[in-house]
Amino acid sequence: MLALIDCNSFYAACEQAFRPDLKNKPVVVLSNNDGCIVAANREAKALKCLNMFDPVFKHKSELVKHGVTVFSSNYALYADMSRRVMNILGRFSSDIEVYSIDEAFVDLAGFDKSDHTAYGTNIRNTILKYTGLPTGIGIGPTKTLAKAANKIAKTFPQKTAYVYSIDSEHKRIKALKWLQLKDLWGIGRRYAKKLNRLGIYTAYELCMLPDDWVRNNMTVVGLKLKQELEGTPCIELEQVRPRKKAIGTAKSFGVKLSDYKLISEALAYYVAEVAEKLRAQNSLAEAMMVFIHTNQFRTKDKQYARNMVINLPRATCSTTELTHFALKALKAIYKPGYNYKKVGVLLAELVNENAVQKDLFADESADIKQRKLMQAMDRINLRFGKGSTLTAACGVRRNKWKLRQQNLSPRYTTSWNELLKVA
């Protein structure tokens, strides 16, 4: 049996954990640049008028009217709270897959069958006690059924107390008949629509379809999903996160930008970010894509979007080397006279640093020096905070292009200067 532990309204709950005054009050969290609503707690969802991913400016008046507290995204806080939750899970089982920032699969093999729900409740109570974060826990024989059980746990809290286990054939059938296709893990908008047109609305009805049909119309991914719903595990627990195959970043500017120098400084900063992630997973990049575009929502503005792929002359993880090529690409695709909204970089063709063929004629001493420099930078930034050391190409005018974050909460758990004050 597998358990899926998932934090309820994770971002909003992280904010509330340090703001007891907001208990039982509506809270939403916004995307980068305070653009869209990306998280809402139960109280905020109950207002109905706040659609997830709607731009926040469309809801200004409702937010004020209902006294909703609004936060900018505080990823330093969420990442640290996530780490704490995962550490707690580690006490309960050594077989864990951290699936996303707010959920994890836990293998319950070896635990007493009759006690899965009690065990889940124990996990839930421990996380709540140590972090202040409420969770929902679903238990089932496959990942997909654990996901489904989780959905049931969260939908019927009065009946389940946020823990539900699909541990009998009877419960499995009942769950499948209740589960709407659109709520299934692995069924997105497209497939839901397609199946609905054929008169198929529940997970149970999906399972009634012949395997061949599912295979032909929904690829092997759909077939695996069906078999998982039937109780046959097809999706393995991935305890070790595989290395990423691509690492990218692209953030909208807080304001529209036209100036080449400013855009290049933002790009250099993003390159430093992705290069640090690249080194953290011991990979090198063999290719890079740089792109830039204007704001498609400003229909009156002239629009422009372009990208450029560069095959790097050799695999590298050096920020300075990557910056050099990124700026070269930007120079090639930048056109003056546009209001730009976003610039981004994607590192691709990532290879393990130990599996790379070296240049037979290269001067190794320069590489070693460069490697040490990067290690020093990474250590300084880890200890003294993001951006403590940067390349000169990043400039000193971050405030000209950085994210808009007007309702940012303190980094309560990761910065000495921002600790929670108790009066």
Place this chain on the structure above:
DNA sequence: TCTGGGGTCCTAGGACCC
């Protein structure tokens, strides 16, 4: 005025190899 960001996997078809 203001509209997110970061990923993965699968398939079909074309180009190419021997």
Place this chain on the structure above:
DNA sequence: TCTGGGGTCCTAGGACCC
């Protein structure tokens, strides 16, 4: 009239996840 057989690699597009 008849035109092989067995493969790999790449890409664009479509689907999905959080």
